[in-house]
Amino acid sequence: MTKIKAPRSGVSIRMYRPGHGDCFLLSFKKPGRSTVPFHMLIDCGMKKGSHAVEDRGTDAILEEMREHTGGKLDVVVVTHEHEDHVSGFPKLDDPLHPFKKFEVEELWLAWTEDPEDDLANELRDIYGDKLLALAMAHHQLTSLPAAAAADTTLIETLEEFLELEMGEKTGSEILKNMAKTAGVSLRRSGDRGEQAFAAVFSAKIRGKRYKQKLQGLRGMAKKIKFLSPGDGPLEIEALGDKVRFYPFGPPRDRKLLTSLNPRRKEEFHAGPYAMGGVGAGLFAAFEARTGDADASPFDPRFRFTSPEEPPEGETEADEKVRTFYSLHYDNGDPDRRIDADWLDDAEGMALRLNSEVNNTSLVLGIELTKSRQVMLFTGDAQAGSWRSWADVSWTVDGQTVTAKDLLGRCTFYKVGHHGSHNATLNGTLDSPHANLSWMAQNEYADHFVAMIPTNKVWAYGKKRPWRHPMKAIEDALFLKAKSRVIMTRYLDKDDNDEPIRKDKPDLRTDTGITSSSASWKQFVKRTDYNESYVSYWLEDKL
């Protein structure tokens, strides 16, 4: 195995291809005579089951990476804690994990992971509450009796999102783990999911404790840096003044990062739940169900305890009243029951939570100072984060540099959120918010290259497909990059319309170039494909 040789000028960018997920290795040549390159790893994860090559996941990739790098990573960047970005990192108690063999100099995280930051802690509390409600919603949905069974689509959607957040898709398991973390033991009898919910709810340990995934990695790093937009620009001693790092996001703005907390504010005696907070009703109902309080807004004398049992004092009730529910509801058309409809809100909450976590992505602009080209790594930042960049600026050598200046020189874009809707914004150069048109202006325009870490074959072939990348975004990128777009896996169709895997990009003639174009030839020369990764050499020269 040969070690990675960093290019004399610029950077070698490797996009590993375990599956649907991000794993990027940047290798720079250090100034001076050292032959050991400077390695920076940005994320390492994949969605469970999304392998690009069968049985070849992050473990195999990491083994190979260790050989190629010599086992030392100068900086590890984790953009945000979603499965498809962090599943390759070890948990706290996993000494045999392949990543454990690495030596990690520095770990860079977004300010939202800083335990000393009040706003960050508050956000994590809210996150924890929402997660708790989601896990509980899943638990409730899956505990319904067969006759009242909920729509499987909703359950599957929740599982997909719970797995992205927690690496685990069963609500009751997540609740149990949460209870374990909170140090409460559950009784053997009764509904253990509800017990766990009640225990975690009253334990007052909140969001910060649920995030466990990075504990192992945090322990390995010699130094941890928390980055905020506008910090720096950071320079690294080992690289001299060749490279500068500009944090763009996540924005320090509660409104852009999260919706309201579904949990009630404690200073009010009986509510109110934050309205508009999707899931507020769910939380209220869960609290009532698991606590001692009465869940119903009506007095007990108005209620049956089961379809056949009218309230005390109503035992003389008319036969028609007594049998009403068993006759007309329980024995009616099962398709018209509404047992699970009140839980439908969970889907909206799951989607929103997912976007909120995406928006906590650490967004980095990396400048090669000689040619002043910029690489943009956005994690999975969505619209909320993009809109905040226009206000970010830095001072370099006494000059103000804005995010718009930097994007104008952006010649390499790691496409946000696997090319999904809402994670690459559309607009014009004059738009007030950052967007694709702001990137690669003037002399930089002819050098733009994009990488999309998506296993399109898997994403589009899912039972409920994810449009990653979304066609409109893929097309816009192909046009802007004049076909120089790299994906983990491409999707093509054979004559029978069956999807087939493809590893290399097509030259799309609708982008105005041909295979004999100089720019295309140069691009081909600078890229390398194999089953583990795609690499691209970005030269520090226009």
Place this chain on the structure above:
Amino acid sequence: MSQLKTEFRPPRRLRVFAFDPSTGRQFANRDARIVTISLPYELDADADVGPRGEYLEVIDVDPASDAYYVPLDLNSDQVRFNDGLEPSPENPQFHQQMVYAVAMNTVAVFEEALGRVVQWAPKISQDDQGNWVDTYIQRLRIFPHALREANAFYNPKKKALLFGYFDAPETSTGAPAGTTVFTCLSHDVIVHETVHAILDGMHPHFAENANPDIRGLHEAFADIVALFQMFSYPEVLMDQIAKTRGNLSRQNILGELAQEFGKALGRGHALRNFLGSENPETGDWEPLTPDPQKFYNAKGPHDRGSVLVAAVFRAFLTIYKARVADLFRIASNGSGKLREGEIDPDLKRRLSAEAAQCARRVMRICIRAMDYTPPVNVTFGDYLRAILTADHDLFPEDKQGYRDAFLEAFSAWGILPRDVNVPSVGALLWPTLSQAEQDRLASGHASGEGTVDVSKVRAHLGMLMENPNLMLQEMKFGDRQFKADELPRRIKLIEKAENDLKEASLLIRRELGHLEAERHDTKASATRFSKTEVLSSNMLEIGSTKDRHIEYLISNYYKQLLWFLLTNEQTSRFAQLIGINFDPEAPPTVRRSFNTGCPSLHVHSVRIAKRVGQRGALDREYIVELIQTRRGYYDPDQQEYEDQMELREENEDRAFDFKYRAGTTFLVDASTYNIRRLIRSSYPVHCNTGLALQRAHLLGDAARQNNAFFDGSTSDSDTAFTDLHRFETAQDSFG
């Protein structure tokens, strides 16, 4: 009970809140807080515990709280002799009473306006063999406490209204923070959701997101009925007339829908306030001036819908002002300006009477217009044409200027059909069959030779309606010569028709038998209808005097007959005239019938409408709706690929991104069998322009979804009404 049924019974009177309890709590509105709804006894004679009756069943389960609330016994003395339970938010039985009374009252309004019984959309499901089956739904379900969120909606899959309750937040300006707000105690919300259900029964495809207007029409229509229904309560109206001194364009609570809902959500005013808004600078309430630009820029069903509501309300005000101008002059010695102070009680009563009458007429026009729309892909412009045509055909002379008022109000807001150049009432009336035929011939690209023989169409329709059996015989043994290769297909088709019809008539006879046994109703006598008699009489005419289930079956039976007639009569010129495509060469994405190999036709409904016209004459017509469907794709390249595929039966099941539909409604005069009006959707099914428009609309809508996993399925109608209230959208995205 049953022997009492035929005797005279006084109406059922039930008390409800006219306004949301939040408004009701305001001292100023105390006089108009509670109203009594009076339901004719015959409308729902069998209503019982639940309440559960002919049309509705209130099922008060609260799964979030694991509770079943004691159902109300409508026939208990406490309810019967006391105008129902005392309005009280703390008693769930009152909630049941209120949703029942308000929803039934809405049903009554529709039956009066349409001249037929209200039918809910049938349940559509697949049987074990994968065949699509329609199941009759007798009762809409109402769940007053189904959800624990600030939401209420109609669920088209469950044929149910689901109401939520929630705790008012800190930001609430209505109900005090922390108190529980029940959406099922909002008169407006109940009417609104019931109208969704009724409209879905008439036009299930209006829930499909086919263009920017269609869901807005659903919302606006529901609001219009909710608003004008309020004018039918004299207590409320007089109070408001007194407060606004007869000028209803001033702020009044009649015009604000769903106060409690909106105020508790922290928006400070009602959810859909179409009369005007508070000027943020002066804090004064100002009426909204019509602005076509505003309509043009409005995105999403609620925004677009509120423009339509504003236009209808403007038409109402125009008419009302014209009608009361003389009263103001009389009351002011000719100056038209009233003196300061309280309005004269007599004047108040007269103004209220005028307002009530105007409101009633406007609401009926709006409801009746729903019989005059294309069956799919309807736009606001189509709705305007429907309003004008429906009113014109009933009252050929526009003595009080209703139609002019509607046209003026809609034009002021910029709501006009795309393809009409001259916005006059005459130009906007839907064409008659012969007008359409003249246009077809004059257009220069008429297909087929010669003209469509309008009188022959009429004769066939007449025969079909009067004596279906004869029609069948004619088709079987008629003197028409078929090509040899066409013959087997013909025979197959006729056999299928005969089988289907036999089955349908069997069902009808069986149900009639049940009815007779149950009711001892001589009119329902099943023995009068032998098998042949069913096949040789105009069942539609009989059906309308029978119960709702029989009417449903009869309508299905005629759907099959008409399908057969039209599929058999598929000459290209007639097809072109009615906007239906029977061309075997049509794009392969157009759904096919594999009995004929031609594009398939769905006869969506056949129903009868009765109205009292200008000179008090009873006017009857049949409404026939035809629909064709095509597979649509977001990617134009894929569309092209699919449109070039070979026509094969298994390709019918290929995946698609959305359904593109086109269709036609005809109105047939029930005494002459003339096709009175031909109401076609803007583009036929093979038309790529129509398809591209729908695609652009759906992609634009998708781009506004604030969701990275969005798969573009906004066209799904199952969750149409849920999503309207649940999901937010954002700008700036790719689409």
